[in-house]
Amino acid sequence: MSVIIILLIASISVASLFLGAYIWSVKTGQYEDEYSPPLRILFDDKPTESVNEISHQYPKQDN
Amino acid sequence: MQAERFYYDNKIVKSFGYATMFWGVIGMLAGLYAAIQLYAPGTSMNMAATTFGRVRPVHTNAIIFAFVGNCIFTGVYYSLQRLCKARMFSDKLSWIHFWGWQLIIVAAALTLFLGYTSGKEYAELEWPIDIAITLIWVIFGINMFGTLVKRREKHIYVAVWFYIATWVTVALLHIVNSFALPVSFMKSYSWYAGVQDALVQWWYGHNAVAFFLTTPILGLMYYFLPKAANRPVYSYRLSIIHFWALIFIYIWAGPHHLLYTSLPDWAQSLGTVFSIMLIAPSWGGMLNGLFTLRGAWDKVREDPVLKFFVVAVTCYGMATFEGPMMSLKNVNAIAHFSDWVIAHVHIGGLGWNGFMAFGMLYYLVPKMWGTSLYSKKLATNHFWLGTIGIVIYAVPLYWAGFTQAQMWKTFTEEGQLKFQFLETVTHIIPMYVSRSIGGGLYLVGALMMVYNLYKTIAKGSFIANEAAEAAPIVKEHSAVREYWHRWIEKKPMTMLVFSLIVVAIGGAIEIIPTFLVKSNVPTISSVKPYTPLELQGRDIYVREGCYTCHSQMVRPFRDEVARYGEYSKAGEFVYDHPFQWGSKRTGPDLARLGGKYPHSWHYNHMLDPRIMSPGSIMPAYPWLLDARIDTTSTASKIRAMQKLGVPYPEGYDQVANRDLMEQAAQIAENLKGDKIETPKDAEIVALIAYLQRLGTDIKAQPKEETAQAQQ
Numbered sequence: 135m136s137v138i139i140i141l142l143i144a145s146i147s148v149a150s151l152f153l154g155a156y157i158w159s160v161k162t163g164q165y166e167d168e169y170s171p172p173l174r175i176l177f178d179d180k181p182t183e184s185v186n187e188i189s190h191q192y193p194k195q196d197n
Numbered sequence: 198m199q200a201e202r203f204y205y206d207n208k209i210v211k212s213f214g215y216a217t218m219f220w221g222v223i224g225m226l227a228g229l230y231a232a233i234q235l236y237a238p239g240t241s242m243n244m245a246a247t248t249f250g251r252v253r254p255v256h257t258n259a260i261i262f263a264f265v266g267n268c269i270f271t272g273v274y275y276s277l278q279r280l281c282k283a284r285m286f287s288d289k290l291s292w293i294h295f296w297g298w299q300l301i302i303v304a305a306a307l308t309l310f311l312g313y314t315s316g317k318e319y320a321e322l323e324w325p326i327d328i329a330i331t332l333i334w335v336i337f338g339i340n341m342f343g344t345l346v347k348r349r350e351k352h353i354y355v356a357v358w359f360y361i362a363t364w365v366t367v368a369l370l371h372i373v374n375s376f377a378l379p380v381s382f383m384k385s386y387s388w389y390a391g392v393q394d395a396l397v398q399w400w401y402g403h404n405a406v407a408f409f410l411t412t413p414i415l416g417l418m419y420y421f422l423p424k425a426a427n428r429p430v431y432s433y434r435l436s437i438i439h440f441w442a443l444i445f446i447y448i449w450a451g452p453h454h455l456l457y458t459s460l461p462d463w464a465q466s467l468g469t470v471f472s473i474m475l476i477a478p479s480w481g482g483m484l485n486g487l488f489t490l491r492g493a494w495d496k497v498r499e500d501p502v503l504k505f506f507v508v509a510v511t512c513y514g515m516a517t518f519e520g521p522m523m524s525l526k527n528v529n530a531i532a533h534f535s536d537w538v539i540a541h542v543h544i545g546g547l548g549w550n551g552f553m554a555f556g557m558l559y560y561l562v563p564k565m566w567g568t569s570l571y572s573k574k575l576a577t578n579h580f581w582l583g584t585i586g587i588v589i590y591a592v593p594l595y596w597a598g599f600t601q602a603q604m605w606k607t608f609t610e611e612g613q614l615k616f617q618f619l620e621t622v623t624h625i626i627p628m629y630v631s632r633s634i635g636g637g638l639y640l641v642g643a644l645m646m647v648y649n650l651y652k653t654i655a656k657g658s659f660i661a662n663e664a665a666e667a668a669p670i671v672k673e674h675s676a677v678r679e680y681w682h683r684w685i686e687k688k689p690m691t692m693l694v695f696s697l698i699v700v701a702i703g704g705a706i707e708i709i710p711t712f713l714v715k716s717n718v719p720t721i722s723s724v725k726p727y728t729p730l731e732l733q734g735r736d737i738y739v740r741e742g743c744y745t746c747h748s749q750m751v752r753p754f755r756d757e758v759a760r761y762g763e764y765s766k767a768g769e770f771v772y773d774h775p776f777q778w779g780s781k782r783t784g785p786d787l788a789r790l791g792g793k794y795p796h797s798w799h800y801n802h803m804l805d806p807r808i809m810s811p812g813s814i815m816p817a818y819p820w821l822l823d824a825r826i827d828t829t830s831t832a833s834k835i836r837a838m839q840k841l842g843v844p845y846p847e848g849y850d851q852v853a854n855r856d857l858m859e860q861a862a863q864i865a866e867n868l869k870g871d872k873i874e875t876p877k878d879a880e881i882v883a884l885i886a887y888l889q890r891l892g893t894d895i896k897a898q899p900k901e902e903t904a905q906a907q908q
Binding site: 135136137138140141144145148149151152155156159164165167168169170171172173174175176178179180181182 | 202279280282350352353354355361362365366369373389392393394396397400420423424427428429430433434437441444445448449461464664665666667767
């Protein structure tokens, strides 16, 4: 049963990673705005000249 | 800030989408085959590769890693780009990821059919493939996090949080559970043994469900359901709350797979408590998904995509209520080892995973090919066929589960067990037949989808690179970074604690295994290591996948003790690398099999189970009678076991084969007495040695360390 120590260390380290991520996200204002994100995903970011490229001739880098 | 023009990569999404459909059909075919074998064992055609014990892991691996895996990648590669407003970090990595994953799947299928297995559920793949999985997963991670870093949208949408949590946790689970000592290129022994192995395995196993079958799909749900309905998520706040709650609670639910086993009581209770707590965040997801369709139910009536999503999310809710209920010890006492578990799994698998995949594909293909779905009617028919298929699959198995559990526990008035195990099997065969019909309908539905999407693709034209425009985040980004650093710098104690944790992890990972190995002191003094012949036999047992139908864990219940013998103690399994407690009793428990039947019984039973048990559904294993034990592997196996802490004497590997042959000769001699001629190094001899050893140690007199005398 001493393997529980490995599992506890593994689980708690992941949990602290998640805790850190949570604190980071709150502190950096990720959740300041809860209204626009769900709406924003509904819009496509189509360019103003709405032509979709069909061939594979596209700029290699996206800038 | 000036908007930039860039292009989303749809080619990679297309490839993963094709792979999803391809492997989905293969995985379902394997499942259907396995289901049919349960009432028609002759369909294994007397070949090793096609026995249930080999086909079942092919099915589970194909569905989980090939079908759902590719489905996850399809959805993540599509949605992550759009949620980050950035093309994937590296096209090259995308393709390495894609081809690497497919190669892993092919390697998995081949090796599993051939019997190369670690003997641990959903982690059967041997160590070279495990390494490949780790590499490809890292590549996926680099690609995913790289895309996040170059995102043009500051806010990280909730779906992306789910993807992040998935990546981190799956990496950890896979690595920890795959710790094994290689013996040869395609053979290894689990680093852990017995109870330890069981705990690690089900910590992994349940979290595979959590972080491979649930969190990434919830992420996909949070993107594709709103998009398909063109409605915002019902409560964004709820999605955030339940995300964080879910990922903190899920990890602790693993022990609910080990209730009433030799796992310590407190660990079992922990699993139960966290499993019950899990209802809340899980239902947060379900309710959020369903309520998003408030005011849009007329769309559900028209759109097959939404129909699939509604049933998927509902099945998710059902399964995440049922699971916690089955984690209650009193319910578990009935459900464990029965077909109820299989029903539960497939509500989640067919309902949640399958239908989310289908809905997503029906949504994506028309979009990426710039056209409309070929036939809405066909897709709707698929939906109904699939839904009916799920019901015809699950309901018979619920019936079967309750029936067999009841029959197992029934006593006559005189206090004898009323039913032989075999009777409980033959009684539920009609349920097995029904279930395969349900699965068959589900598969037909999937094939309808493949046809429908093929015709859709034919009439559309593929948009390989989808143009998009968005303004980059520039100054804000580095301000955020500075802020974080300033924040943590202001909290030296926090920084210290986090650093200590990180360092401690590294150190512990190196130190603890050593302690573990040394601490494998048997708590029952009469429990001794397997003899070389028994070890070879055990490896045959693992190779043939016997654990997929037979458990080795007698629970402390009156009916189990009456049927099988003394309930299983933790100390009996200290040398079991891997543990073979099993999860299902399609056949009887074998934990106390040793000495119950003569050698000749086992010989005939393996040749054809129906010789000894008329009506049995077990496949025949005739090749075991002809194949020879690979004695060249004995020495390396003993050495590997020694390294894992099994107390064979120093230098024993050099003389192990001598003991092996001696014990084998005795068994062959005994068989001769029952008119059975067999070469003493036939594999059946090794298997018989192993089976006859099972559960006998606790009754044994203190022994010397050499080969145990056989009856």
